[in-house]
Amino acid sequence: MCEETFDKLQDLLKKATEFGADAAEVVYVHQESLSHSQRFGKTENIERAENADIGLRVFKDKKQSVVSSSDQTPSALNDLAERAVAMAKAVPQDEYCGLADPSQLQKKEPSELEIFDESKPDTNMLIEWARSAEGAALEVDGITNSEGAEAGWMQSEVILAATNGFAGNYRGSSFSISACVLGGEGTAMERDYDYTSAVFKADLDDPEEVGRRAGERTVRRLNPRKPESAKVPVVYEPRIANSIIRHLAGAINGSAIARGTSFLKNDLGEKILPENISIIDDPHRKRGLASKPFDAEGLENGPIEFVKDGVLTQWVLDLRSARQLGVCSNGRASRGTSSPPSPATTNLHMTPGTKTPKDLLKEINQGFYVTDMMGFGINGVTGDYSRGASGFWIENGQITYPVSEMTVAGNLKDMFLNLTPANDLVFRYGTNCPTLRIDGMTVAGS
Numbered sequence: 400m401c402e403e404t405f406d407k408l409q410d411l412l413k414k415a416t417e418f419g420a421d422a423a424e425v426v427y428v429h430q431e432s433l434s435h436s437q438r439f440g441k442t443e444n445i446e447r448a449e450n451a452d453i454g455l456r457v458f459k460d461k462k463q464s465v466v467s468s469s470d471q472t473p474s475a476l477n478d479l480a481e482r483a484v485a486m487a488k489a490v491p492q493d494e495y496c497g498l499a500d501p502s503q504l505q506k507k508e509p510s511e512l513e514i515f516d517e518s519k520p521d522t523n524m525l526i527e528w529a530r531s532a533e534g535a536a537l538e539v540d541g542i543t544n545s546e547g548a549e550a551g552w553m554q555s556e557v558i559l560a561a562t563n564g565f566a567g568n569y570r571g572s573s574f575s576i577s578a579c580v581l582g583g584e585g586t587a588m589e590r591d592y593d594y595t596s597a598v599f600k601a602d603l604d605d606p607e608e609v610g611r612r613a614g615e616r617t618v619r620r621l622n623p624r625k626p627e628s629a630k631v632p633v634v635y636e637p638r639i640a641n642s643i644i645r646h647l648a649g650a651i652n653g654s655a656i657a658r659g660t661s662f663l664k665n666d667l668g669e670k671i672l673p674e675n676i677s678i679i680d681d682p683h684r685k686r687g688l689a690s691k692p693f694d695a696e697g698l699e700n701g702p703i704e705f706v707k708d709g710v711l712t713q714w715v716l717d718l719r720s721a722r723q724l725g726v727c728s729n730g731r732a733s734r735g736t737s738s739p740p741s742p743a744t745t746n747l748h749m750t751p752g753t754k755t756p757k758d759l760l761k762e763i764n765q766g767f768y769v770t771d772m773m774g775f776g777i778n779g780v781t782g783d784y785s786r787g788a789s790g791f792w793i794e795n796g797q798i799t800y801p802v803s804e805m806t807v808a809g810n811l812k813d814m815f816l817n818l819t820p821a822n823d824l825v826f827r828y829g830t831n832c833p834t835l836r837i838d839g840m841t842v843a844g845s
Contacts (some may be wrong), residue, residue, distance in 0.1 A: 403618035405568075407471065408560045411455060415478035416562060420457040420487065422498050424561035426695070428452050428736055432678050435525040437533065438547035445522060454550035455479055455738030459487040463496040467736040467834035493738045496739075497720040498563045498696070503728070505567065505692075505699045509683045515554070515570040516599045524551040531606035532578040532613070539614025541621060544581040546590065548610070551575045557691075565697035573688065574600050578613040583621050589803075591616035591771070596828075598686045610788045616770070619791075623803040625844045626792055632766040633807055633840040634759060634793065637823065639769050640832040644678060644749050646777060646811055647671075648830075651705060651713075653720030653731075653742045655779060657779070662812060663711065669710045671815050678748045680715075680731070687746040689829045693730070700730035715742045748831040751824035756834040759821050766793035769840050770809065806843040813839065 408425045415423035424611045429451040436444045453476070454467040464486035468479050533548035551574070558568040562827065577594035593612040595604035635643065647663075655661040663671065672678070681702040686692050694700040696718050705713050717732035733743035760768070771789040776785035789803040814837050821834035 400562050405558065406562070407476070407567070408453070408558060411476050411480055412560060412562050414477060415455065415457050415484060418481050418484040418637055420459055420484050421787055422458045422562045422844070423483075424456045424559070424696075426454045426734065426736055427556075427558040428454075429556045432552065433520065433522065434549065435522060435529055436547055436549040437526070437529050440530060440533065442526070443547060452736040453479070454575075454702060454734075455483050456739060457483045457487050457673055458497060460486060461492045461494055461496065462487045462490050463493060463739065464490060465737060465739050487623070493719075497718070498561050499698055499728075501564050504563065504565050506695045507699075508690050509701070511685075512683060512687070512692060513685045514568075514572070514598050514687070514690045516572040516574070518600055519554070520552050520574070520600065525552065528606045529578075532576055532610035533580075535607040535610030536578045536580040536614040536617075537552040539580075539611060539618055540582050541582045541618035542614050543584060544588070546579040546581065548578040549576070550606075551797035559693070559695065559697060560813055561697060563697070567693050567697060568668050569692050572598055574598075574603055576603060576606050576609050578610045580613055580617050581594040581615045582840035587622065589617055589620040589623070589801075591620055594812065596688065598688060598690075602686065605820060612616070620770075620789065620801045620803070623789065623801040624792070625804055626767075626802055626824045626842070628841075628843045629765065630839060630841050632793075632836055632838045633842065634756075634763070634766060634768045635835045635837070636768070636770050636790075637718070637825065637832055637834055638828070639772055640835040641770065641828060641830040642746060643814070643818070643835060643837075644832055645830055647706075647815065648715060648744045648747055649779060650691075650811070651711065651715055653714045653716040653724060656714050657720050662780060666711050667709055667714070671711045671812070672706055672709040673816065673818065674709045676706070676752070676818075676820060678706050678707055679704050679745065679750065680744045680747045682730075682745040684826070687826070689745040690746065695734040696728070698728055698730040698732065702743070703729055715744055717742045744829075744830070746826075746829060747819055747832065748824065748826065751822045751833045752820040754819070754821055756821045756823055759819060759834060759836040760798065761796040763793045763836075766838075767791075767802070767805065767807065768793050768798050772807075777789050777811075784809050784811050784814065802844070804844075807841065808841040809837070809839070
């Protein structure tokens, strides 16, 4: 942590209290990024960005305000503190807002999280990654066009300090490569993509492999059909399956529970998934894309089984939602510089099952293997689920022909209870899930 920056933040907190704040909290985010995109080998964009923002949250008589600025001159920060306190005096009271009690703050930092790679790629490296990915995709037989390839890198530093005595910081990094191509001609064209992302450059997939996968996925989708509507098992490939547990995470978010707008609001302690399936959030996963040593309010944020052996054990909570519900925060606050904290998961995953993906398919006479989804027809209050989908039709336990322009519908509570995970869990994303089979779904086609 830069001592000069830290002293500047402490001075800002002092100014806020001098202007009349009862308490204050400041977050500093510095980011540096480099990205490149190209199409058919020709550069479309090279962008380098560096920014540093400060977000100040102040409290006055159970009222709070948040202001942010990228101007860090002394006069600008003085104005920031004065404006924040003036705004706090003008807004309605919120009996649940406020900083953590000092006794709640993080006592011990976790072991090394390995979330920062010191290496910085240059523009030529990103160009070569994108060129290799797109070139490999275009070499796949049946590929006729390209939407391009991209490569990117980012480093960030976060500093959090507050008048309750908390002060902490961490640095993170990320690298990414993606490619998107098209196959077929005219109105019969199909598109697909693939990508890789990692905290460390060494953990990225080979760019050529990313491109090949994008090309092969696209060609498999050519000449799709539209089966008749039916009630069948639906199998979600892993990169789509993780959307199912993101819907679950949204339904157990403390803010939604406190407002009474979640279909799981009455299910704490109840079975919501089949036995032997757990949902785990681990902010301390080594090299995790969403790992961090403390939450956005300075609380400890260790691993939690939000669902253990099928039973919902906790809500996803920050301080405000915890106070509304009369419980303690479990360290899941997240925030940017221009908004107050809110509950959010980090590295979330579903534990794998015992069957292979092929075993899940073998048991299906007629079904739908989903590889892409569109739209967001989710009702968070009722759990009703309806989304556009494409993928492949399953017949007699085998993936057969491609299908598109389908709709998959059900209710998330029923879907959660009727899912079966495969044993192919791989940690590739921020939210990770194995292949999932969900029985009894309604699939609308022709």
